[in-house]
Amino acid sequence: xxxSQVKKGKVKIMGFLGGKHFQRKMFALGIFVGDVVEVxxxxxxxxxIIAKNSLRIAIGFGMATQILVEKIP
Amino acid sequence: xxxxxxxxxxxxxxxTIFNNLTGLSQKTGNWPGVTVEKMEGxxxxxxxxxxxxxxxxxxxxxxxxxxxxIARDFLIKEKPDVVVVVVDSSNIERHFYLxxxxxxxxxxxxxDLNMVDLAEEKGYFIDxxxxxxxxxxxxxxxxxxxxxxxEELKEAIYEASKKERNEALKINYGRDIEEFIEFLKDKVNxxxxxxxxxxxxxxxxxxxxxxxxxxxxxxxxxxxxxxxKSHGFPDPETFxxxxxxxxxxxxxxxxxxxxxxxxxxxxxxxxxxKVVTNPYVGIPLFLIFMFITFEIVFGIGNPLADxxxxxxGFLNESLKILFARIFPDFLTSLLTDxxxxxxxxxxxxxxxxxxxxxxxxxxxxxxxxxxxxxxxxRFMHYIGLHGKSFxxxxxxxxxxxxxxxxxxxxxxxxxxxxxxxxxxxxxxxxRLPIYILFTGAFFKNYHALIVFSLYIIGVxxxxxxxxxxxxxxxxxxxxPPLIMELPPYRKPAIRWSLKLAWFRSKLFLRKxxxxxxxxxxxxxxxxxxxxxxEYASKDTIxxxxxxxxxxxxxxxxxxxxxxxxxxxSGIVAKEVVVGTLGAIFGEQGLISSLQSIFTPLSAYAFLLxxxxxxxxxxxxxxxxxxxxxxxxxxxxxxTLALGWILAVIFYQTANLLSF
Numbered sequence: 172x173x174x175s176q177v178k179k180g181k182v183k184i185m186g187f188l189g190g191k192h193f194q195r196k197m198f199a200l201g202i203f204v205g206d207v208v209e210v211x212x213x214x215x216x217x218x219x220i221i222a223k224n225s226l227r228i229a230i231g232f233g234m235a236t237q238i239l240v241e242k243i244p
Numbered sequence: 245x246x247x248x249x250x251x252x253x254x255x256x257x258x259x260t261i262f263n264n265l266t267g268l269s270q271k272t273g274n275w276p277g278v279t280v281e282k283m284e285g286x287x288x289x290x291x292x293x294x295x296x297x298x299x300x301x302x303x304x305x306x307x308x309x310x311x312x313x314i315a316r317d318f319l320i321k322e323k324p325d326v327v328v329v330v331v332d333s334s335n336i337e338r339h340f341y342l343x344x345x346x347x348x349x350x351x352x353x354x355x356d357l358n359m360v361d362l363a364e365e366k367g368y369f370i371d372x373x374x375x376x377x378x379x380x381x382x383x384x385x386x387x388x389x390x391x392x393x394x395e396e397l398k399e400a401i402y403e404a405s406k407k408e409r410n411e412a413l414k415i416n417y418g419r420d421i422e423e424f425i426e427f428l429k430d431k432v433n434x435x436x437x438x439x440x441x442x443x444x445x446x447x448x449x450x451x452x453x454x455x456x457x458x459x460x461x462x463x464x465x466x467x468x469x470x471x472x473k474s475h476g477f478p479d480p481e482t483f484x485x486x487x488x489x490x491x492x493x494x495x496x497x498x499x500x501x502x503x504x505x506x507x508x509x510x511x512x513x514x515x516x517x518k519v520v521t522n523p524y525v526g527i528p529l530f531l532i533f534m535f536i537t538f539e540i541v542f543g544i545g546n547p548l549a550d551x552x553x554x555x556x557g558f559l560n561e562s563l564k565i566l567f568a569r570i571f572p573d574f575l576t577s578l579l580t581d582x583x584x585x586x587x588x589x590x591x592x593x594x595x596x597x598x599x600x601x602x603x604x605x606x607x608x609x610x611x612x613x614x615x616x617x618x619x620x621x622r623f624m625h626y627i628g629l630h631g632k633s634f635x636x637x638x639x640x641x642x643x644x645x646x647x648x649x650x651x652x653x654x655x656x657x658x659x660x661x662x663x664x665x666x667x668x669x670x671x672x673x674x675r676l677p678i679y680i681l682f683t684g685a686f687f688k689n690y691h692a693l694i695v696f697s698l699y700i701i702g703v704x705x706x707x708x709x710x711x712x713x714x715x716x717x718x719x720x721x722x723x724p725p726l727i728m729e730l731p732p733y734r735k736p737a738i739r740w741s742l743k744l745a746w747f748r749s750k751l752f753l754r755k756x757x758x759x760x761x762x763x764x765x766x767x768x769x770x771x772x773x774x775x776x777x778e779y780a781s782k783d784t785i786x787x788x789x790x791x792x793x794x795x796x797x798x799x800x801x802x803x804x805x806x807x808x809x810x811x812x813s814g815i816v817a818k819e820v821v822v823g824t825l826g827a828i829f830g831e832q833g834l835i836s837s838l839q840s841i842f843t844p845l846s847a848y849a850f851l852l853x854x855x856x857x858x859x860x861x862x863x864x865x866x867x868x869x870x871x872x873x874x875x876x877x878x879x880x881x882x883t884l885a886l887g888w889i890l891a892v893i894f895y896q897t898a899n900l901l902s903f
Contacts, residue, residue: 186478193727194481194482195306195481196727197727198304198481198482198485199303199304199341200303200338200727200729201337201338201341201489203482203485203486203489204478204482211514211517211518212514212517212518212521212522214521214522214523214526217521217523217622218521218618218621218726220517220521220730222510222514224337225334225335225366225510225732226335226338226729227510227513227514227517227729227730227731227732228727228728228729228730229521229614229615229618229726229727229728229729229730230726230727231618231621231625231726231727232622233726234726234727
């Protein structure tokens with residue numbers, strides 16, 4: 172499923188579908204495939220805010236649909 | 245003089261560090277060929293003079309963004325004596341990515357652990373001596389927004405500038421990378437003095453620019469592919485980035501003691517975000533904040549502006565009387581009607597501009613600006629712009645000049661330039677006197693409706709033009725993907741916001757002052773020459789130009805020299821249109837004269853023209869400074885054409901329908 176579909180809770184990032192620039196930007200912010208992040212807020216179909224440690228990142232809806240995730244119970 | 249570069253991620257507080265170091269010695273300019281602001285300054289410590297450049301905020305040193313390219317080119321080509329890398333200590337792991345990149349280039353690096361108070365608040369305690377020992381570079385702790393640690397930083401820069409250049413940091417990327425580097429050595433022609441190992445690693449990551457130095461591209465490409473594949477990574481960049489983060493984690497583990505005590509602040513921040521970024525609450529909330537900003541900028545600013553205006557008027561009148569005794573008439577007129585009123589018309593904006601800059605830095609500092617951009621993003625994206633463009637456009641209703649300056653918060657060149665180009669369509673408060681005069685004369689019963697229609701038409705045109713621009717001139721340039729860091733909310737440092745606002749206002753005054761000064765003199769000359777004619781009359785050069793161009797406006801129903809002159813003079817400042825009409829027709833009979841020249845239909849056509857045609861000189865100056873001459877010319881031409889076309893279309897169709 173894509174990150175945009177996750178309402179709440181922890182997810183593991185499985186991959187980035189977007190282009191290279193997008194992937195680079197995620198790297199620059201320190202988000203990698205395999206990371207476990209928490210969805211703080213999701214204003215479907217609006218931006219999603221995720222947390223990794225003390226970092227908060229807002230991701231536009233379009234971009235959030237490009238991030239594949241897996242829910243962690 | 246020693247050269248010092250300040251590098252760091254966005255939000256690391258590096259501009260504050262730069263300000264603390266250089267104080268008032270700063271200059272701003274643009275980096276060559278781009279519209280990114282370049283800040284430079286200097287300071288003296290123990291008799292040694294240091295020249296300081298504030299590099300754009302970047303996350304790494306790829307060529308992904310123009311900012312990164314600028315920073316990287318500067319580091320490679322200018323070879324600064326000391327590179328201060330400013331790090332947000334409360335986000336240290338991520339901020340260290342840039343640190344390691346610069347260390348790998350082999351500069352004389354000095355690590356500035358900034359915002360240590362925030363880090364400790366969060367529960368991170370950093371052992372800077374250990375960090376310095378592991379990385380073999382000096383480390384200093386600062387709290388920039390409270391100006392703590394500045395002297396220590398200067399001392400460390402002074403010491404570092406005396407050292408030999410650091411050896412480049414060698415991170416162990418594994419045997420395969422070392423093998424690859426060996427393999428690469430005779431297949432690459434790096435320029436002289438180029439950071440070698442760093443360059444090889446960039447080649448491995450397929451950095452477009454540096455890969456060009458490779459002689460046998462195909463062979464190297466193949467080698468990269470096989471190396472990456474054997475390790476199971478999707479691409480070479482992921483490989484390098486992950487290894488680098490592994491190294492960073494290892495180093496930091498040695499130097500950080502973590503106490504998980506104050507996550508409360510983050511929890512609070514998260515709670516606020518759940519509300520603020522919810523579209524149903526966030527958008528109204530944002531509009532309320534905008535309204536308050538508006539109220540302050542113009543509510544407090546306008547009375548102050550009025551005071552300045554009155555003072556300038558008083559000064560003007562007094563000096564007129566004084567000068568009349570000393571100087572010949574034309575000189576008195578030039579000094580008072582020309583220079584004092586002209587330059588005065590810019591100084592009048594100062595309170596609004598200062599308040600605006602203050603509120604912007606206040607909102608940025610508190611962390612709200614990042615959220616606001618996100619909230620408006622969807623709508624703005626629809627019209628081909630970035631969420632952050634919304635704020636400058638709204639501000640344009642007050643005055644276009646600060647609105648254009650406010651576009652500096654936009655990162656991409658495309659968004660900045662389009663926003664700058666459509667801001668003149670936002671009906672600023674200086675156009676209101678024109679509307680009031682004409683609605684009073686022609687549309688007494690529909691006053692509010694007519695004025696409101698003009699504002700709406702302006703907004704509608706701005707949306708239309710930005711859509712067209714983003715699909716034509718800027719078709720190739722993509723907006724950056726919408727991913728941004730949300731710093732936790734914090735209490736803004738008011739003193740710092742005030743200082744920054746004052747600094748930016750001063751720059752505006754200095755830039756605007758010089759250009760407006762010359763423009764005012766030219767307009768004054770045109771409206772008083774040849775000698776002996778009445779000021780701003782038909783026989784002046786301006787009047788003659790007016791007579792010459794007046795026929796152009798005939799299809800719109802107002803092809804008279806007086807009107808043409810009024811529009812011409814309105815280029816100095818829009819409210820001058822009213823003043824000029826007053827001067828030509830006389831204050832007394834103004835309304836009845838207008839009623840004899842215009843019909844309600846041609847009056848509305850004239851209002852459309854006044855709304856759209858050529859921005860005022862102050863706005864043009866701002867456009868030139870922020871976007872460059874090319875886009876200024878395009879803006880002048882398109883606004884002129886659009887204004888004329890709409891006025892004509894309106895007048896002709898309305899006449900045809902004859903209502």
